[in-house]
Amino acid sequence: MKRTRVFRLAALTIIVVMLGVLFTACGKSGDKGAASPSETSKSSANGAASPSAGASNAGGKKAYKIALSNSFTGNSWRSEMVKIFDAYAQNKKDAGEISEYFTSSSGNDPQAQVNEIRNMISKGYDAIIVDAASPTALAPVLNEAVDRGIVVVAFDNTIESDKVYNVNTDQVQFGRVQAEWLAHEMGGKGNILLIKGVEGIQIDKDRDAGHREVLKKFPDIKILAEGFGNYDDATTSVVINNMLSAHKAEGIQGILTQGGGENAIVEALKQNKIDPSTIPLTGEMLNGLFKHMKEDKVKAIAVSQPPYLSASALDVALQVLNGKPVNKKTVVPLPVAETKDADRWYASGQPDNFYVDWTDPANSFNLKIEQILAK
Amino acid sequence: MKPAAKRKGSSLFVRRNKDAIMACVILLVILVLFASNQNDFFSRYGPQSIFNQVITLAVAALAQTVVVLTGGIDLSVGSMIGLTNSIAATIMDPVSSAVGNETVGILLTNLIVLAIGGLAGLINGAIIVYGRLQPIVVTLATASIYGGIALYIRPTPGGKVPMSYTEFLTGRVFTYIPVSAVVLAVIIGLVWMPLRRSRLGQSIYAIGGNEYSAFVSGIPVERTKLWAYTLSGLFAAVAALLLTAQTASGDPLGSSLFTLNSIAAVVLGGTPLAGGKGGYAGAVAGAAILSLVLGLLIFWGVPSFYQNAVQGVILILALTVGLLQKLWRRAPLTTSS
Numbered sequence: 221m222k223r224t225r226v227f228r229l230a231a232l233t234i235i236v237v238m239l240g241v242l243f244t245a246c247g248k249s250g251d252k253g254a255a256s257p258s259e260t261s262k263s264s265a266n267g268a269a270s271p272s273a274g275a276s277n278a279g280g281k282k283a284y285k286i287a288l289s290n291s292f293t294g295n296s297w298r299s300e301m302v303k304i305f306d307a308y309a310q311n312k313k314d315a316g317e318i319s320e321y322f323t324s325s326s327g328n329d330p331q332a333q334v335n336e337i338r339n340m341i342s343k344g345y346d347a348i349i350v351d352a353a354s355p356t357a358l359a360p361v362l363n364e365a366v367d368r369g370i371v372v373v374a375f376d377n378t379i380e381s382d383k384v385y386n387v388n389t390d391q392v393q394f395g396r397v398q399a400e401w402l403a404h405e406m407g408g409k410g411n412i413l414l415i416k417g418v419e420g421i422q423i424d425k426d427r428d429a430g431h432r433e434v435l436k437k438f439p440d441i442k443i444l445a446e447g448f449g450n451y452d453d454a455t456t457s458v459v460i461n462n463m464l465s466a467h468k469a470e471g472i473q474g475i476l477t478q479g480g481g482e483n484a485i486v487e488a489l490k491q492n493k494i495d496p497s498t499i500p501l502t503g504e505m506l507n508g509l510f511k512h513m514k515e516d517k518v519k520a521i522a523v524s525q526p527p528y529l530s531a532s533a534l535d536v537a538l539q540v541l542n543g544k545p546v547n548k549k550t551v552v553p554l555p556v557a558e559t560k561d562a563d564r565w566y567a568s569g570q571p572d573n574f575y576v577d578w579t580d581p582a583n584s585f586n587l588k589i590e591q592i593l594a595k
Numbered sequence: 596m597k598p599a600a601k602r603k604g605s606s607l608f609v610r611r612n613k614d615a616i617m618a619c620v621i622l623l624v625i626l627v628l629f630a631s632n633q634n635d636f637f638s639r640y641g642p643q644s645i646f647n648q649v650i651t652l653a654v655a656a657l658a659q660t661v662v663v664l665t666g667g668i669d670l671s672v673g674s675m676i677g678l679t680n681s682i683a684a685t686i687m688d689p690v691s692s693a694v695g696n697e698t699v700g701i702l703l704t705n706l707i708v709l710a711i712g713g714l715a716g717l718i719n720g721a722i723i724v725y726g727r728l729q730p731i732v733v734t735l736a737t738a739s740i741y742g743g744i745a746l747y748i749r750p751t752p753g754g755k756v757p758m759s760y761t762e763f764l765t766g767r768v769f770t771y772i773p774v775s776a777v778v779l780a781v782i783i784g785l786v787w788m789p790l791r792r793s794r795l796g797q798s799i800y801a802i803g804g805n806e807y808s809a810f811v812s813g814i815p816v817e818r819t820k821l822w823a824y825t826l827s828g829l830f831a832a833v834a835a836l837l838l839t840a841q842t843a844s845g846d847p848l849g850s851s852l853f854t855l856n857s858i859a860a861v862v863l864g865g866t867p868l869a870g871g872k873g874g875y876a877g878a879v880a881g882a883a884i885l886s887l888v889l890g891l892l893i894f895w896g897v898p899s900f901y902q903n904a905v906q907g908v909i910l911i912l913a914l915t916v917g918l919l920q921k922l923w924r925r926a927p928l929t930t931s932s
Contacts, residue, residue: 293899325899330752330842330849332889335648339890342644344634354752356844360761368640420750 283319284346284541286534290325291333291353291377296573297527298325300592301351301376304578305530307591317538330357337361347371347537349530352379359384371540375533376525385540387533387550391423394523394554395430395478398502401521401558402474405500409440410473413463415449415456415485417478423525424448427478444470449481451504456481460488468492472499479504482520483572486512505557505565508572513562522557522565526577531585555581614865615877621909622880625887632894639771646775647765648890649883651837652856653779656864656878657787658830659857665823666803666870667723667730671738672831673854675715677847678745679835683708684754684845691757701760709832715741716828720821738854745847752846756839764840778837779879787875790826799823803870859910860885884909 288305292298302323309321322345326332330353338361340348348370352358359381362372366383378386402412414431417424435441444467449456460481464472472494475485482503489496497517503509505524512518532552539546555577557565565576567589579587629645630636655672662669683704690707691700715737722733767773790796798819801809810816838850862868863884864877888909892902 290899322893322896323899324893324902327903328849329852330846331651331838332852334841335886335889336893338644338648339633339893342633342635342641342890343894354842354844354846354849356753357842357846357849360765360841360843364765 283316284538285320285344286318286347286349286537287321287340287343287345288323288349288351288530288534289333289337289340290323290351291330292328293325296571297525297575298351300575300578301527301530303592304528304585304587305349305534307587308528308531308534308585310591311586312534312538326353328353330354333358334361337365341365341368341370345370346541347373349533349537350374350379351530352377355380371537373533373537373540375529382548385536385546385548385550387529387536387552389525389529389552389554391426391525392430392433394525395427395432396434397430397523397554397556398427398478398521399431399434399476402476402500402502403434403438403441405519406441406474408438411442411444411467411470412474412476413460413467413472414443414446415459415475415477415481416446417448417451417480419448424478431476431478441474444472449477449484451478451480453481453484457484457488460485461491464488464492464494468494475499475501477502479506479523482506482509482512486516486518490516505555505575505577506572507567507570507574507576510557510562510566510576511572513559514566517559519559524555524575524577526552526555526580527575528577528579528585528587531579531587614867614873615880616865618864618877618880618884622883622887625884625891628891629887629894632891639767642771642776643765643767643773645887646773646779647841648886649879650775650779651834651841652853652860652882652886653879654782654830654834654837655853655857656860656882657782657875658827658834659861660864660866660873660875660878661790661799661823661830662730662827663858663861663866663868664799664803664870664873665820666806667820667823668734668858668868669719669824669827670731670734670854671715671719671741672827672857673851674738674741674745675712675828675831676835676838676850676853678715678741678748679708679712679832680838680842680850681745681749681754681845681847682711683836683839684756684843685749687757687760687839688755697757697759701757705836708836709829712832712835713825713829716825716831717821719828720824723824724817724820742848742851749845749847752844752849754845756843758843761840761843764837775837782833783875783879791874795819795822800871804872856885857882862914863910 286309288302290298290302293302302325306321306323309318312318313321324336326336333353334357337348337350337358341364348362348365350358350362350372352374355377359379362374362379363381363383365372371385372383373385373387375387378388406412416428435443445463447459447463449459456477477485479502482501485501486496489499496512497519501518501520503520503522505522509518509520509522513520529552532550536546536550567574567576570593578589578592579585633641633644635641635644655676658672659669686707687701687704690704691697694700694703719734719737722728722737723730726733764774764778768777798809798814801812801814802816802819806816834853835850839845860881861873861878863881864873864879866873866877885906888906889902892905897905
């Protein structure tokens with residue numbers, strides 16, 4: 221009885237070990253299978269199957285290994301940002317400045333991103349570029365990375381640490397640009413509706429501070445109503461319709477919105493029998509807004525938190541690696557476009573939530589839109 | 596494979612932990628793969644990185660284990676971690692400056708947070724025992740409540756945690772030994788093993804095995820369940836304190852995944868959800884597998900679209916093999932037990 225059990229246990233252990241080996245083999249071949257088709261096109265999974273590959277170029281200038289650690293992937297901005305990074309890193313790889321690059325998205329779980337970065341440290345990347353899940357949670361592990369000689373560049377959600385290079389735009393300036401344009405269009409007087417973003421988050425506070433700083437200089441501009449549009453069409457639609465039914469009679473000369481709900485605003489104006497081309501509108505560089513600029517002659521200004529911040533962050537990382545002096549804080553200029561630029565930016569065939577600023581106005585990253593759109 | 600004498604000598608240990616063998620073998624495979632893929636595996640950074648990745652989920656898995664062994668389930672583990680993590684990150688700095696000594700302040704904060712965790716667990720247990728309600732429903736409800744309180748305390752992620760706290764708990768002692776490894780050893784050796792041998796531990800197993808038999812044998816079922824859920828809350832708070840060290844901040848919602856991952860770790864470690872058998876050794880292995888397998892995918896450069904899918908496939912494979920092994924074992928011995 222006991223003996224058979226021991227035998228069974230031994231047999232079981234052997235089977236399990238064999239399964240384990242099989243599993244490993246599967247894992248490895250599965251990995252290659254996953255990597256090879258994308259390698260022939262363009263992907264982040266380059267040469268990673270063999271750990272020693274791509275350490276550095278033989279002779280000549282040193283080529284670096286770069287990793288991008290992203291957190292959340294569930295919106296068009298993040299996915300576009302990752303695609304821009306991949307495309308730009310591929311360009312740099314073709315140019316021989318990078319030997320290897322890798323992109324990973326951990327989801328909105330700080331512990332998962334901490335672990336992801338620990339493994340990137342172990343893997344021996346020369347630089348890690350981060351769009352953080354939380355502005356504070358990654359500071360310890362990133363400081364650890366810096367202490368081990370890795371260049372860390374954070375962008376979009378920057379990190380409060382003096383060891384890390386931060387790349388971002390000035391969101392107060394974002395608000396200023398929008399409000400100044402609107403005030404100018406309105407001739408410095410009139411009634412406006414103000415639609416803010418998500419209550420309580422820093423970006424909303426910054427952009428709102430910019431708006432109010434400018435509006436203070438124009439005492440003849442009156443805010444009829446204000447509300448939070450959550451940067452999406454569904455919420456904005458409710459807010460703008462309530463505002464219009466309450467204040468339409470008083471006459472509206474402008475709509476100041478941080479962005480994200482431009483479609484809903486244009487539709488609401490049409491439903492309320494107001495020609496959208498008569499009311500200047502602010503917004504973000506979303507394809508939907510440019511569509512309305514072209515089709516409905518909407519007079520608008522679009523500013524953006526550009527998704528190419530990932531490419532700017534890669535530039536900063538390479539500069540640091542190549543020994544050039546770089547400030548710990550890099551402020552990327554905001555891309556701005558008006559109705560007259562609509563032809564240049566509008567991406568026909570793309571969804572309304574596509575960010576049209578897939579490269580900076582001068583295209584200094586040398587990207588092609590096909591690279592961004594390719595899956 | 597093993598010498599016969601040793602096999603015989605360890606047969607009790609093996610028999611006790613046979614459900615965990617599957618997880619241990621998978622973990623061994625993963626560690627071998629780590630050794631060949633992690634460039635700094637054999638440096639002092641390698642073990643530090645590995646243990647830091649494993650430790651929080653391993654402790655969260657202990658919180659889940661004590662409840663699952665009674666035949667219950669705790670869906671509020673993640674929320675309790677989020678709540679105690681938020682509280683720890685919020686009060687650690689004020690308490691330290693009020694006391695005037697950083698170390699004393701940190702210790703005091705830890706005690707407060709552990710008490711709150713225990714209280715949260717006790718509330719779970721009290722509702723389940725005295726309300727005579729299903730654990731799955733009760734803990735689902737309290738998970739929302741604890742999550743709500745966490746959001747009230749800390750509406751956005753942040754807080755202030757002394758650098759020394761982070762550096763101590765994620766660092767190393769004697770140059771080579773990761774503090775996380777010491778913590779895990781303490782949890783296993785000084786918490787789990789005495790608990791397993793204690794009267795309370797035996798009662799927990801007995802209730803999970805057959806609640807009615809346990810009751811007629813004179814085991815205090817209600818008190819044991821209360822203790823099990825209280826311990827679950829306490830261990831969740833320990834996990835939260837470790838998470839606070841790793842992230843140097845509090846996040847009210849960022850730890851929600853701990854609930855499902857802790858259950859997965861427990862089941863992967865060979866403890867059936869019906870309770871009564873299994874143990875913590877397997878759960879640690881399960882937690883290590885879940886935490887480390889993503890690292891392998893990063894070493895191999897697998898795009899992140901596939902990462903979650905691969906994690907799920909591994910989970911299902913492991914569970915299927917465990918199930919097959921159970922069926923195969925039962926077939927020739929239908930009259931046993």
